Amino acid sequence: MTDAMRIRSVEVEPLDVPLIEPFTIAIGKLERVANLLVTVVLENGVVGYGESAPFPVLNGEDQATASAAIRSLAPSLIGEDAEEWRGLAAGLERRLWAQSAARAGLEIALADAAAKCTRRPLWRLFGVAGDAIETDISIPLVEPERTRVLAAAISARGVRTIKLKVAGEVEPDIARIVAAHQAAPRCRLTLDANQGYDADGAIELCDWLRIAGLPVALFEQPVPRHDDAALARVAAGAGIPVAADEAVFRAHDLDRLAALRACQVVNVKLMKSGPAEAQRIAARARHHGIGLMIGQMIETRLATAAAAHFAAGLGGFTFVDLDTPLLLAEDPIAGGYVMDRGGYFLGDAPGHGCWPKGRTQGLLA
Ligand SMILES: [Mg+2]
Numbered sequence: 001m002t003d004a005m006r007i008r009s010v011e012v013e014p015l016d017v018p019l020i021e022p023f024t025i026a027i028g029k030l031e032r033v034a035n036l037l038v039t040v041v042l043e044n045g046v047v048g049y050g051e052s053a054p055f056p057v058l059n060g061e062d063q064a065t066a067s068a069a070i071r072s073l074a075p076s077l078i079g080e081d082a083e084e085w086r087g088l089a090a091g092l093e094r095r096l097w098a099q100s101a102a103r104a105g106l107e108i109a110l111a112d113a114a115a116k117c118t119r120r121p122l123w124r125l126f127g128v129a130g131d132a133i134e135t136d137i138s139i140p141l142v143e144p145e146r147t148r149v150l151a152a153a154i155s156a157r158g159v160r161t162i163k164l165k166v167a168g169e170v171e172p173d174i175a176r177i178v179a180a181h182q183a184a185p186r187c188r189l190t191l192d193a194n195q196g197y198d199a200d201g202a203i204e205l206c207d208w209l210r211i212a213g214l215p216v217a218l219f220e221q222p223v224p225r226h227d228d229a230a231l232a233r234v235a236a237g238a239g240i241p242v243a244a245d246e247a248v249f250r251a252h253d254l255d256r257l258a259a260l261r262a263c264q265v266v267n268v269k270l271m272k273s274g275p276a277e278a279q280r281i282a283a284r285a286r287h288h289g290i291g292l293m294i295g296q297m298i299e300t301r302l303a304t305a306a307a308a309h310f311a312a313g314l315g316g317f318t319f320v321d322l323d324t325p326l327l328l329a330e331d332p333i334a335g336g337y338v339m340d341r342g343g344y345f346l347g348d349a350p351g352h353g354c355w356p357k358g359r360t361q362g363l364l365a
Pocket of ligand 1: 194220
């Protein structure tokens with residue numbers, strides 16, 4: 001190890017951002033973004049930035065607990081070599097396995113610093129598949145009339161996939177889906193129930209979609225995350241590819257679901273797993289013949305860029321759901337990607353390319 005890449009300090013602070021409007025899904029409502037900014041400084045002056053986006057209804061983490069978790073993990077990183085960020089990530093998981101968003105923020109900051117030390121973009125740490133990716137835009141749980149307006153606007157801006165949040169009740173959900181399809185007939189449509197259905201309801205919804213001739217490309221987490229049997233029933237009976245999201249935090253979760261043939265796609269999120277475990281999940285998915293989706297919590301430009309780098313470098317992500325910076329009323333982060341319609345263009349800037357406005361970029365001198 002060169003002393004230059006040793007970690008000198010790890011800091012965490014609130015990253016509070018107002019939303020343009022509250023964001024509602026089947027398992028909860030978010031009024032404002034209460035994330036965390038993680039800053040890692042190396043002996044050579046390189047600064048790595050990470051973001052934690054805890055989502056309380058997902059796994060119980062919130063801003064206060066994630067901040068405390070990061071503070072408790074930080075001393076174990078001081079003096080360590082940032083280039084060994086994958087090994088450090090494994091150590092963090094051994095200490096605090098349940099605090100995945102806290103660990104993800106640390107890991108992103110470490111990986112950003114490691115990439116900057118070799119002047120490489122972050123995507124190169126994960127592969128050479130590419131430096132661009134194309135996202136959908138999501139429509140939250142709103143009335144059909146509002147769904148129609150939002151779908152038309154998404155289509156008009158040149159985005160080619162719409163992800164529609166559904167509530168878990170067949171009739172109102174059909175009305176939402178019809179509204180979106182009529183307003184944006186050329187857009188690929190995916191659904192996300194966020195665990196809102198039981199297996200019978202989910203299959204009934206899919207039967208209706210088939211009868212109505214409504215094209216839906218994916219049905220995300222139709223049933224509660226601990227009910228593997230229900231997910232397997234929907235995956236077998238829906239006639240639409242089913243994605244596991246809340247059910248998969250780790251590679252072994254996916255192995256278990258694969259053995260039951262309980263999903264055709266897995267939604268990988270850095271906040272559920274951290275980049276190192278997320279890469280293992282992607283590898284297991286390839287092994288099982290399960291398709292890849294990249295998703296996120298409500299994240300700023302920073303964690304969104306990290307996720308885009310991860311998925312672009314690894315490649316093979318058929319579904320991309322990285323649109324939450326569009327929900328924010330302010331953008332506290334500079335740099336990063338260029339966005340054009342649904343495309344993220346990442347380029348060759350070192351790391352994920354993002355830094356908090358008014359701070360140093362933290363590049364290698
Ligand atoms: Mg989801």
